[in-house]
Amino acid sequence: MSPSRTERLLNLLIALLNTRYGLHRSDLRETVYRDVAGNDVSFGRMFERDKTDLRNFGFDVETVTDLGWSEDDPATTRYRIGKESNRLPDVELSPGEWTVILLASQLWERAALGTAAANALRKLQASSRLTDVELPLGVQPRIKPAGKAFDDLVAAMHAQHPVSFSYLAGSTGKEEQRTVEPWGLGSRFGQWYLAGYDRTRQAPRHFRLSRLTSAITVLDKERYSPPADFNIRAELDRLPELPLRTAEVDVRAGRLLGLRQRALPGDIGPSGTPDAGYDRLSVQYRDVEVLAEELASYGPDATAVTPDDLVTAVRRRLRAAADFCAAPIPVIDFPNQPRPGSVRTRTSEDQLKRMLQLVPFLVHNQGLHIQEVAERFGVTRKELEGDLQILICSGLPEGYPDDLLDIQWEDDHVYITQDLDLKRPVRFTVEEACALLTGLETLNGLPELAEGGALESVTLKLMAAAGEEGLRAGMLAGPEVGPADSATLDVVRQAIESRSQLRLVYLSPLRDRVSERNVDPLRLYSLDNTWYFEAYCHSAQGLRNFRLDRVQELHPNGNAASTRLQPNEGFPAKLFTPNDDDTTVTVQLTRRGAGLAEDYYAERTSPLPDGGLLAEIRFGNTAWLPMFVAQHGGAVRILEPRELADQSRAWVAAALARYGG
Incomplete structure (x- = not known):
């Protein structure tokens, strides 16, 4: 989608929103499409594509025909979008409910549902003014989806496409090809499961994602209909835990x-x-x-x-x-990517979605500083100003100045005085509803949230606002995020609140030793049901992250926290803190392992023809990289520096020799 097409779609949307009786295709061609070259046939194809795009963005393009005539006759067919069509209802939230919503939106560690949750949050901010709230200390849980397979399965599930993959059967120990209609994804016993109809076995089955031995292939030419009342959480509640x-x-x-x-x-x-x-x-x-x-x-x-x-x-x-x-080494090339770069490149489609959220957000949040608006939308000021420049040129075709969007930011504070019926965001997509509602259900595992009442009330409000899309949230179920050792978590939380220092006895698996340290705890957070705390370590003289289940002893040492450092900015907290003396490592990832690029905050990536990736990742400690390669069993290898690649290869070869070569 080019910038000119982005602007054209905006003008088409505004025109269809602001007509009571509808517009003929000829009217639209003379106005919205007047600068587009081509004959009637090419215009007709373009118009049909644009209507499809608007429907994908959540707007129902209605067809109105004159009495007695067919929709196939362009001369008697008119088009419009109802002003209430697919709009998100106003959702009024209390400060406590906003706190819960912020936590739920930040649960997803990355990837597709992380983006969907961020979009859903911005839509809520565009329908109800965001109250200034602070996240509670020690309550920053996260859900880490199970790699690229998770994203592919979610997309196929929502589009109702079957999938195929290679699977290591637990009953036989053999690798088999399966074709499955995905009904739901959920986490139990520390593992992600897919539930669906197995066409090979001709029966419903469960599949542990850890047993997938290939990438997911989506059969996008086929469709299926899932059971109307399917709920993955109820399904997995019946699943017995594996025997010890x-x-x-x-x-x-x-x-x-x-x-x-x-x-x-x-x-x-x-x-x-x-x-x-x-x-x-x-x-x-x-x-x-x-x-x-x-x-x-x-x-x-x-x-x-x-x-x-x-x-x-x-x-x-x-x-x-x-x-x-x-295997043969591919050409190592990172074309046209500045450093540092983003793993995912923003597209014109992202820009249009953002602009459709931006107008109602500005209507409900007048006068915000332009930099704050850019930060809320996760873009640079330059990108935001590009959005605003397109918006102020958009409006009713051949209209008067009052028929254009009116947005001003000359004093660095953004105001909008003419919104042309774009003042309310479109309803949640299925992905957005699932991301938020699954997140809210996951937060039930935290007693301090479940007891307050805000969690239940905001869930009911979002279910009502999401409508039919909210009913499909039963396809996803997050992990239990409650800590296994609540006593240790409470000690850390109290130390954070009182700014106290802790004495820590800690097992470090990478160094294979137990050490004693004095630390100033700064923040608690989790990854699924594994909890960490970020602290200033006086032994290392820097910020470090400690897993609570590796803490062997923990108690206040009687001293006040002495560091002036703050937790690393942003959420979620990064497990790895970059330093100037880190080693930049070039790795190759298969399609199955491509999600590791985001897990380890790759600075640059480059796609490979087979669906894999080249990635540059910074590591502070490279001694464990051979373990990293062996652990992921053919999903990742080191390419540069060569000595690290050689060490990894030797490590794997020595391990294989223990099994007879």
């Missing part, structure tokens, strides 16, 4: 302290003795793929001994990693 099993693992002497602390005490059975320099441990687990991913990352420091399906799963990951490391 025991694995035997040989661990290099003096290594992997965290795994050793989880091992069962005593002897572990008659399966033989470990090799020299290794200890045999007994480790309990539920999901074989989760443990296999962990053991693969340990390379030659850990070897699965029993059961056989665990050994096979680890070997499969290592074999895939070795094959990918040995």
Whole structure:
């Protein structure tokens, strides 16, 4: 969509909104399309595409025909958009409800639903003035979707397209091709599940996303109809938790302290003795793929001994990693991307969606500073001024000055005095409704929110505002975000509120040791149900992030917090804090692993013909990169620096040698 087309669509929208009886195609061609060259046939195709675009943006383009005539006759067919057509109702929110909405909109860590949640929040801000609220300390949960597969499945599910993928069947241990009609996605037991109709088995089935061994292929030429009353949360509530099993693992002497602390005490059975320099441990687990991913990352420091399906799963990951490391290297090129860059390039479609949110937002929030408006919409001031320049040139075709949008920002404060019936945002899309309503349901796991009443009241208001789209929110269910150790979380939260220093005994798996530190806690947040706190570490003399489940001891040391540093700006908090001495690493990601570029805040990316990515990522500690490559089993490899690529390849080869090569 070119800028000229963006402006044309805006003018078409305004014209169809501001006509009572409708406009003929001939009227529109003489006004909105007067600068467009071509014959009647090409104009007709363009007009049909534009109508489709307006419908995709949420506006119902109505067709009105003269009595007794057919819609196929352009001379007797008129078009209009009702002033109430698909508009989001006004939603009045209290400060407490705004707090809950902000948390729900910020839950999604990234990708498609993160964008949808941000769009939904801006629509609410455009229908009800945003009250200044502060997020409570210690209540900043996040949901991390399961990679690129999650985005592809959500898109297919909402468009009602079947999908196909390769899947490692838990019952047989064999890789199989499946074709599925996706009904819902949800998180249970720390895993994401797809529920749907399996065309191969001709029955409803569940699929763990961790067992997908290929990228998702969307069959966009086909459609299906899901069950009308399907609810993924109710479906997963009936799913039994995997049974607890025991694995035997040989661990290099003096290594992997965290795994050793989880091992069962005593002897572990008659399966033989470990090799020299290794200890045999007994480790309990539920999901074989989760443990296999962990053991693969340990390379030659850990070897699965029993059961056989665990050994096979680890070997499969290592074999895939070795094959990918040995594959031909593509040309490393990042064309036309400044540094740092965004993983996702904004499009003209994004611009038009933004402008349709911008006008009602300005109507309800008159006089905001232009920089604040730009920050609310996640764009630069230059981009925002480009939007405003297009808007002030848009209006009723061949109208008077009062028939144009009137927006002023000469004193750096933005005012709008003529809105031409764009003063209310369009209703939520299915994705936006799902993102917010699923987020609100997820927040029920936090007692301090569930007890206040604001969570329930704002959910009812949004359900009413979302209409039919809100009913489809039952297709998604987020993870339980309540902390496993609420006592530790309370200690950190109290220290943040009182500006107190904490004494911390902490297990660092990357360094494979336990350390003691004094820290000034600054912020608590979560990733699914794993909680972290950001703090100034006096030993490291910098900001660090600590996982609560790796804290072995924690108590106030009697000192007041002494740092003047504030938490890293922005939300969500980044797990990795960039430093000037970081190493820039070029990695190659397969299509299945493309989501890692955003997980690790890639500075530059470049698409590859097979759907994968080249990415440049900054790492402070490169010693764990061989573990990173082995863990993801053929989804990622290091290309540069060469010494890191060689180390990763050697790490995987040494691990495979433990399994017979």
